[in-house]
Amino acid sequence: MSVPLLLVGGGRMGEALLGGMLAAGRPAQDFAVAEVSAARRAALTATYPGVQVVEQPVAAEGVVLATKPNDIAAVAAAAAQAGAQRLLSVAAGITAAAIEAAAPLPVIRAMPNTPALVGAGVTAIAPGAHAGEDDLAWAEAILGAVGVVVRVKEAQLDAVTGVSGSGPAYVFLIAEALSDAGVLAGLPRDLANTLAFQTLLGSAQLLIDGDSPANLRAAVTSPGGTTAAGLRELERGGVRSAFLEAVMAATERSRELGSR
Ligand SMILES: NC(=O)C1=CN([C@@H]2O[C@H](COP(=O)(O)OP(=O)(O)OC[C@H]3O[C@@H](n4cnc5c(N)ncnc54)[C@H](O)[C@@H]3O)[C@@H](O)[C@H]2O)C=CC1
Numbered sequence: 520m521s522v523p524l525l526l527v528g529g530g531r532m533g534e535a536l537l538g539g540m541l542a543a544g545r546p547a548q549d550f551a552v553a554e555v556s557a558a559r560r561a562a563l564t565a566t567y568p569g570v571q572v573v574e575q576p577v578a579a580e581g582v583v584l585a586t587k588p589n590d591i592a593a594v595a596a597a598a599a600q601a602g603a604q605r606l607l608s609v610a611a612g613i614t615a616a617a618i619e620a621a622a623p624l625p626v627i628r629a630m631p632n633t634p635a636l637v638g639a640g641v642t643a644i645a646p647g648a649h650a651g652e653d654d655l656a657w658a659e660a661i662l663g664a665v666g667v668v669v670r671v672k673e674a675q676l677d678a679v680t681g682v683s684g685s686g687p688a689y690v691f692l693i694a695e696a697l698s699d700a701g702v703l704a705g706l707p708r709d710l711a712n713t714l715a716f717q718t719l720l721g722s723a724q725l726l727i728d729g730d731s732p733a734n735l736r737a738a739v740t741s742p743g744g745t746t747a748a749g750l751r752e753l754e755r756g757g758v759r760s761a762f763l764e765a766v767m768a769a770t771e772r773s774r775e776l777g778s779r
């Protein structure tokens with residue numbers, strides 16, 4: 520009997536998707552994870568009772584490919600061999616055409632991010648040549664359980680990777696730096712962490728509620744006040760252009776991963 524959804528690769532992204540879908544209420548029996556690392560299999564088995572954790576792909580209606588980009592073609596072929604009917608790849612860079620060449624199945628490409636683990640991910644999806652509306656709807660149902668899903672053209676996925684796939688790492692770097700700065704200014708680490716992390720959460724919520732970043736920033740910035748003094752230093756440090764360069768570098772790296 521085939522399982523509804525097999526995840527191949529139970530690493531950071533595979534676990535974020537699995538954990539997110541379980542937290543959203545999908546039953547553990549809906550899932551199997553194929554993972555080559557014995558240590559990872561042991562960890563997943565202990566954390567997610569009821570999920571079938573195996574070494575090699577088992578028969579599944581749909582398969583999420585969540586191994587490193589270099590392994591995706593071989594893993595797609597193995598999943599097809601094991602009876603998969605359609606594939607959802609989360610690998611950075613690897614094109615739908617490359618996956619279709621390894622496995623003659625409908626392929627959806629997706630770029631999720633790790634906040635999927637707490638149901639607050641954002642994923643962009645794009646169809647391969649043989650994927651139809653039902654395949655896109657299938658991918659949306661999987662990824663919609665762990666956050667917002669948007670549809671894009673496949674050519675946009677490299678830029679999506681640069682912004683939101685890699686984006687959580689940029690935000691964690693900001694969190695670290697803001698907390699470190701609090702410590703430098705004399706606050707205990709616990710307090711600095713609470714202040715920095717809750718500031719990120721609250722600011723994100725204001726943005727999600729719909730006002731523009733520029734308006735929200737202006738509302739914090741009193742004439743001649745503390746924020747204007749701080750922002751001046753951030754601009755002097757080139758923060759804005761550092762973000763432009765970071766996203767362009769990540770986008771370019773995603774393109775490189777796809778062209779090897
Ligand atoms: N980590 C992230 O924030 C994001 C990662 N991705 C993509 O997700 C994919 C996985 O990335 P991570 O989870 O970060 O890597 P990872 O290294 O944490 O996980 C990959 C897992 O796949 C396993 N694996 C390797 N070959 C296998 C095989 N043949 N069969 C079964 N399991 C196998 C490894 O043992 C490992 O546990 C990559 O293609 C990456 O581009 C996409 C969006 C965000």
Ligand SMILES: O=C(O)[C@@H]1CCC=N1
Pocket residue numbers: 611680684685
């Ligand atoms: O760093 C990477 O290559 C992966 C893809 C997006 C986030 N992590």
